[in-house]
Amino acid sequence: MNIRIGIILCLLTCFDMKGMAQHPRERINFNRDWLFQLGDHPGAEGMRYDDAGWERIGLPHSFSTPYFMSPQFYMGYGWYRKHFTIEKAGDGRHWSLEFEAAFQDAEVFVNGQRVGRHQGGYTGFTIDITDALRQGDNLVAVRLNNLWNPRLAPRAGEHTFSGGLYRDVYLVGTGAVHVAWCGSYITTPEISAAHARVRVQAEVTNHLDSACEVEVRTLVVDAVGRGVARFVQKQQLAPGETRNIDQSGLLRCRARLWSPENPYRYRAVISLYVGGRKADEYITPFGIRSIRWSADSGFFLNGRHVYLRGANVHQDHAGWGDAVTNAGFYRDVRLMKEAGFNFIRGSHYPHDPAFYDACDSLGMLCWSENPFWGIGGSDNTPEGSWNSSAYPTIAADQGPFEESVHQELEEMIRIQRNHPSVIIWSLSNEPFFTAPATLQKAKRLLKTLVNIANTCDPTRPAAIGGAQRPLDSNRIDKIGQVAGYNGDGGALPIFRDPGIPSVVAEYGSVSAKRPGNYAPGWGDLAVDSGHAVHPWRAGQAVWCGFDHGSIAGGQLGEMGIVDYFRIPKRAWYWYRAHYRNIPPPEWPREGVAAGLRLEVDKQSASTDGTDDIRIMVTVVNADGRQVSNSPPVDLEVLSGPGVFPTGRRIHFAPGSDIAIADGQSAIECRAWYAGDCRIVASSPGLTSTSTTIRFTGAIPYRPGITLQNNGNPYIKFTGERPDTAMRHFGRNNPTFASSAAAGHSPGFAADGDPLTYWCPLTEDSAAWWMLDMEKSVEVDSIVVDAETADDCPYEIEIGLNGHWTPLDDVKDARARRTIPVAAMPGRYVRIKFQGRCKARLSEVIVSGRILP
Incomplete structure (x- = not known):
């Protein structure tokens, strides 16, 4: 019915x-x-x-x-x-x-x-x-x-x-005369210690059958509702016409500037009047702040140098997937803020409007990114999967694809342009992972996107995100006004002090299940020990803030400093200790589990789908102290309207997809009907506990009458066949080495060009070179194109989760060798040379299948 x-x-x-x-x-x-x-x-x-x-x-x-x-x-x-x-x-x-x-x-x-x-x-x-x-x-x-x-x-x-x-x-x-969707654009072209000029542009549409005179009245109000500026303008609009109406003026008081320490916002109230009656009212929050990016001295906010310490963030949450509430996004931003970060890279697509609202209100600088990106291992991928070339290989698809990228960039800017937290428009992520024949077209597209971004919003620069390849004359990092270098891009000599404003857009990439290690996992920034703040570098962002679902499997998805259920790993506490001087807590230990403790982030939530309540269950001993024991736990809604992503009951078990680890688990509960909701937590042999939360709204929940989906058991999806295609890794994947001679960067051994090569410094007595495939791979074979002296054998190892397995010893000067591998899982391939010797490594290609 x-x-x-x-x-x-x-x-x-x-x-x-x-x-x-x-x-x-x-x-x-x-x-x-x-x-x-x-x-x-x-x-x-x-x-x-x-x-x-x-x-x-x-x-x-x-x-x-x-x-x-x-x-x-x-x-x-x-x-x-x-x-x-x-x-x-x-x-x-x-x-x-x-x-x-x-x-x-x-x-x-x-x-x-x-x-x-x-x-x-x-x-x-x-x-x-x-x-x-x-x-x-x-x-x-x-x-x-x-x-x-x-x-x-x-x-x-x-x-x-x-x-x-x-x-x-x-x-x-x-009304028929109104401000268009996302039709306001507010900038502050003049900011000084004495005053600020506010410019308000409004797209006004006339849907009447006749022309009309529209009076546009704009009132700028401060955080407590006091008017601080007022503009009035009249315009004649033809029937069906949309016109941009431009107003500006000085604030009547000294401006309060938006910053991470003081995220102060104003509101522009745009009122339209036709024939003396109000036709529309459109309210836009905004902040007053200035930004400047410098090639030699980093990033400046309101004239003050700020080093960007940040994290990359994906959008999905445990159980609910991408369907996250506004409250969930607020908690995400707050978690990053509490760890001491001042910067988030929205990887790798425009996020929910509520995400940017949270950045505005909490004071978090934000890198907003358009969804034009590629990934390693796509060189030999046929068209038809999410692992395809970043730019289309089929000519008929190229024009429509470019229009799609243009459209999404324009929409992203239109939707987000009034957020003071957004300090840059990123056009891409690693678009160099494209079929070699399409690279020049991908570069032309990036240049077009720079022009679009600068036209749509000249107040923010356009960045090339993931710009650490290619290493030859086809470099893409200087196409935009700012470069974001991922992975080894922060360490490669060619991108150090690059002559353009830059950030390390990704570093770290440490896979760990909670609790993980109390360490930052500098990874790609180990060359700087993570702490070094170069004057020419604007900042750095760890990969990544939260665990997330990944088509490349759990190893890649578990690189967050906070787990999928939004419980911090120990790395999060390391950052909080070093960025905010808050000591870590005492880690829980194995003990005698006696009961459970329930905690909620708040007692009530609305029922309009924008809100939820996060519930955490903790295993405790007889004294109420957390222990690391992780028995299976059930959370159940005994009464009221609340639901988990699995319905009215969710089962946590150690080692399962719905995990309990280190004595804790958590999930978000939401409702679309109002009423009190009683939730009980239980585990065999432990004392149960319960809590009552409230959902508020106009439509009450009526037991036995209200129709809602109360059951949605979790069944891991296996309907699509796993990706078993043979992939080739090497070209443009991150590379590292013990040392590198001038002009012979580690990346030259994985750039697809056999004429370029890596070689170590002559004094390097234990030279090694390493490839990071950036995902777990069942390795099938490795092609090594090397030149070594007869007395310079090398060893090949495959690494996964800190464990290295040797494959083969070679005392051979042949230029090219294919080493078969018996389906060994790994993420890294390392070649170790024995003793001080002359070695040239011109190309390494790894073939294998992505592991789930």
Whole structure:
């Protein structure tokens, strides 16, 4: 039976002209009461379609929920349906649906009529539904797929690509004359100790059938609501016209500048008047701050030098996958802030608007990135998977792909441009992982993206993220205004003091299950011991902040300093100790487990899908102290509306996908109906405990009456065959060495050019060279192209999790040798030369299959 939800929209009868309401703008949360079904269902856009067997869900929602870091996930179609009521239609009111994102190809229908389509999974969009509405009952249906598409960005990545309406949706009603979607753009072109000039640009649309004069009144208010600037301007708009109306002026008081230490924000209240009546009101928070990037002295905020100490962050959370609440994003940013970081790289796509709101409010500088990226091992990958060449290899796909990248960049900037936390637009991540024949086209695309970014927002520079290859004349790091070097890029001589503003965009890459080691894991920055702050380097960001799901398997996904359940590993405490001088806690030890302790991050949460409550369970001894024992634990909702990603019960077990480790586990609980919720934690032989939390909202939960999905057991997805294709690693993967002669960097042994080579310093008596494949690989063979003296044997080792296994001893001067390997798992290949000798290593190629 279809669910019909009445949304009472109080459209006043007092109009100056058709469509000019006294209360003109409404933005209604549209997350509750959807129906969902996996698969493609012809006719599901129709009002009379039978959806009685569909799943009842709330947004945000993922195809993959419940999800716990599996490298495999459902790929295909899914449908969403929702009924809603409009009290009046056809009265000049303008209606749209605003989606914060949908992964990744969304077709939207209202009352059976196709009203729009959006392609691209990480940016928001708006769909005008005015002409499709009717008075009374209405239906919105969304046909969505997450299929790999050669013409959409990204074409590759190491995370996962689950489909879904995984961010918030809003129904927006306005008058016929209104500010367009994300239509304000606020800058502060002049900032001094005495004053600040604020410039407010607003895109105003006239949907009336006739021309009208619009009076634009902008009031800038401070954090407590006091007016500090006011602008008024009149413009004549033709019917159907959208015009950018530009206003500016000085604040009437000294500006308070936004910074990580004082994240102060103002609001611009843009009011439109037509015929003396208010036609629209649009409110935009913003901050006043200045930024400057320097090639020789780093980054400056408000004229003060700031070294960027940061972390890379993916978006998915345990159980819920990509379908994270706004509260979840706030906790993520707060965790990074509490560790002492002042900078986040949003890897490697535009994140949820709430993520940037959290950065604004908590004071976290942010690197925002467009989803144009590639990954290693894609050289021989046929078109058709998320491991493909970053730039299309088929000519017919190239034009549409470039349009996709352009579109997503423009949308990213439009959506995020008013956030003071965003200090740069990154155009890519490691786009050099593209088929060699496409590299020049990829470079041309990057140059075009720089122009687009500078045109859309000239107040922030454009960066090339992951710019540490190629090492020859095809360098991409200087295409943009800032370079971000990943992995060995922070250590390679060619990129040290590069003559362009730069950051180490990724370092570390240490795989560890919680609790892990109390150490920073400098990894690629070990050459600097991590602490060295070079005057020409703007900062550095650890890979990575949180564990996340990865198509490359758990080894790659478990590189966070916080685990997937958002419990810090010991590395997080190391950063907090060194960046904030807070000593680490006493680590739990094995003891006699007696009971459980429940803790919540807050006592109540709203029921509109933007909020949740994080629940942590801890194993304790008889004195109430945490112990490291990790028995199986159950959390169960005994009463009330709360649900976990697995329904009303979730089972934690050591070593499982839903893990308990070091005596703790955690999960997020949410609800779409109001009421008190009692949750109990139990474990065999231990004393149980319970807690009561409250969900607040207009619609109460009624036991036995309220229809919601209370059961969603976890079954690890295995429907798609694992990736068993043979991959080639080496070209452009990170490389390291004991030393390097001038002009013979370690990277020259993995650049695809047999004429370039690595060689050690002549005084190096224990020379070695190492390749990082950046994922766990079942190695099949290794090709070594080397020249050594007869008395210079070398040993080849394969490394995984700190353990090295030798393969072969060679006392041979042959230029090229293929060493078969008996399906040995590894992430690193190291070649060790015995004694001081002349050695040239021109190319190393590793063949193998990615391990799940």
